[in-house]
Amino acid sequence: MDKIKINLDREKLSSEYIHSKQDFKKITGQVQVGNSIAKSTWFYGVVGLASITLIISLTLLNSSTTDGKNTTLKTQQNTIHTSIEKVAVPATATFSMTGKPSSSTPTPDKNEVRVKQQKAKTETTTQPEKVIIEEVTEQKSANYQPLEKKVVVEPNYMPHVAGHYAGDIALSKLCGKGIEINESVEIQSFKLYYSTLKGDKTILVKSNQFPEEVCKEIKAFGLDQMVFITDIIGTDELGVKHQYTSLNLTTYID
Amino acid sequence: MSINPVYHQTELKIEEELGWIQRAKQDPECFAPLYRKYHEQIFRYVYQRMDDEEAAFDVTSQVFMKALNSLNKYEYRGVPFSSWLYRIAKSELYQSFRDKKAERTVNIDTVHVFHVIDEIEQDENEENKQRLIECLSKLKEEDMQLIEMRFFEKRSYKEIGEILEISENNAKVKSFRALEKLKKIFIN
Numbered sequence: 100m101d102k103i104k105i106n107l108d109r110e111k112l113s114s115e116y117i118h119s120k121q122d123f124k125k126i127t128g129q130v131q132v133g134n135s136i137a138k139s140t141w142f143y144g145v146v147g148l149a150s151i152t153l154i155i156s157l158t159l160l161n162s163s164t165t166d167g168k169n170t171t172l173k174t175q176q177n178t179i180h181t182s183i184e185k186v187a188v189p190a191t192a193t194f195s196m197t198g199k200p201s202s203s204t205p206t207p208d209k210n211e212v213r214v215k216q217q218k219a220k221t222e223t224t225t226q227p228e229k230v231i232i233e234e235v236t237e238q239k240s241a242n243y244q245p246l247e248k249k250v251v252v253e254p255n256y257m258p259h260v261a262g263h264y265a266g267d268i269a270l271s272k273l274c275g276k277g278i279e280i281n282e283s284v285e286i287q288s289f290k291l292y293y294s295t296l297k298g299d300k301t302i303l304v305k306s307n308q309f310p311e312e313v314c315k316e317i318k319a320f321g322l323d324q325m326v327f328i329t330d331i332i333g334t335d336e337l338g339v340k341h342q343y344t345s346l347n348l349t350t351y352i353d
Numbered sequence: 354m355s356i357n358p359v360y361h362q363t364e365l366k367i368e369e370e371l372g373w374i375q376r377a378k379q380d381p382e383c384f385a386p387l388y389r390k391y392h393e394q395i396f397r398y399v400y401q402r403m404d405d406e407e408a409a410f411d412v413t414s415q416v417f418m419k420a421l422n423s424l425n426k427y428e429y430r431g432v433p434f435s436s437w438l439y440r441i442a443k444s445e446l447y448q449s450f451r452d453k454k455a456e457r458t459v460n461i462d463t464v465h466v467f468h469v470i471d472e473i474e475q476d477e478n479e480e481n482k483q484r485l486i487e488c489l490s491k492l493k494e495e496d497m498q499l500i501e502m503r504f505f506e507k508r509s510y511k512e513i514g515e516i517l518e519i520s521e522n523n524a525k526v527k528s529f530r531a532l533e534k535l536k537k538i539f540i541n
Contacts, residue, residue, distance in 0.1 A: 103457050103458070103459055103489070103490050103492070103494070103497060104404065104456055104457065104458045104459070104490075105458070105459050105460075105461065105486050105489055105490055106404065106458055106459070106460045106461070107461060107462075107463065107466075107486065108461075108462055108463055109460045112400070112406070114393055117392070117393045117396055117397075118392070118393065120396075120410050121388070121389065121392050122414070123384075123385050123388050123389075125414060126384070126388060126414065126417045126418050126421060127381045127382065127384070127421070292529070324522075325522055325525065325526060327526075327529055329533070345533065347526065347529075
């Protein structure tokens with residue numbers, strides 16, 4: 100779509116003016132034509148006849164052997180005479196299937212690709228935005244060819260809480276160690292946006308830990324709720340301040 | 354002030370609406386109460402996003418014509434009938450933009466601009482006001498519509514969710530992210 104045009108302080112239209120522009124007849128005008136056709140007897144007659152013919156055709160196709168019969172079907176509008184003849188079908192029908200069914204489980208690739216992260220394995224969830232992928236080679240057989248490419252893994256600079264970068268997290272974990280990045284970064288502060296029984300709140304926390312009062316409020320709120328963690332400021336090993344990516348987590352009471 | 358004070362309705366009102374809808378399915382003339390009830394709302398939604406008043410009235414008429422023609426497909430889901438109308442309105446709007454019959458516009462008041470400036474934690478001054486307006490025009494459509502519905506039209510997350518067919522929580526998340534993007538554009 101093209102660039103959006105912005106109008107500032109445009110004159111407002113009054114409710115009376117808008118009401119004066121109502122035209123219900125214009126709306127129903129188009130609809131009435133369609134309805135009048137649908138309501139005619141002629142229309143229902145044609146539809147009924149077509150439906151009955153279809154039913155009879157399907158019955159004839161599905162039956163394997165039938166006796167010759169003359170049947171009379173009566174409808175509201177029409178009387179239809181049908182003649183059912185014997186349909187010859189082979190006494191035995193054989194079917195053959197070729198090929199093996201495809202495997203339900205996909206076969207793994209020879210070279211397994213894993214995403215390597217700074218911390219130990221996490222329970223869940225979505226991958227961090229920027230990840231260096233290391234191709235891991237495993238000697239599975241004598242014919243196995245190792246990969247030529249090797250990529251060096253760099254420290255992960257994605258903030259997380261107990262290994263959670265996004266998705267669901269138990270409240271006990273949220274209120275445990277707090278926000279971490281990697282060993283060289285120390286979190287100084289962050290902003291937290293969350294809902295309480297009294298409404299939404301945004302607070303500035305000057306540490307990496309979630310305050311106890313906040314944890315109590317989240318627990319009292321009860322429902323699975325999303326917390327937004329933004330403006331994460333940390334200092335690296337040289338003492339330089341950086342701002343890190345925001346994250347949002349959905350808490351559940353464990 | 355919210356653009357849409359009548360969106361949230363009691364169960365009684367919703368049931369009354371359901372009665373109108375059932376009757377309108379048999380007789381289009383019975384659609385009149387629904388048309389009168391929602392005409393202004395839908396027009397304001399459409400006109401908020403367009404520059405031309407007459408084109409906005411035309412699109413509004415198209416919305417109700419389409420709604421009446423498709424009324425047999427409407428399924429009651431415990432939410433106001435208006436949420437279905439808004440979805441049709443959105444579709445008609447974007448069709449008119451694609452057909453080049455109308456230009457996508459955002460209409461805002463100065464007071465709303467300052468609200469957004471406050472949300473992104475910047476100083477409320479004339480310079481920032483102009484800067485924010487410029488930044489708004491750089492937003493993608495999906496982010497703009499969230500900012501528009503939440504901060505200019507003052508719709509609740511529930512309403513936004515129903516119009517966009519997403520959950521209330523998701524509407525909250527998406528609105529938050531749209532604001533973050535706007536803030537990033539503003540700062541950079």
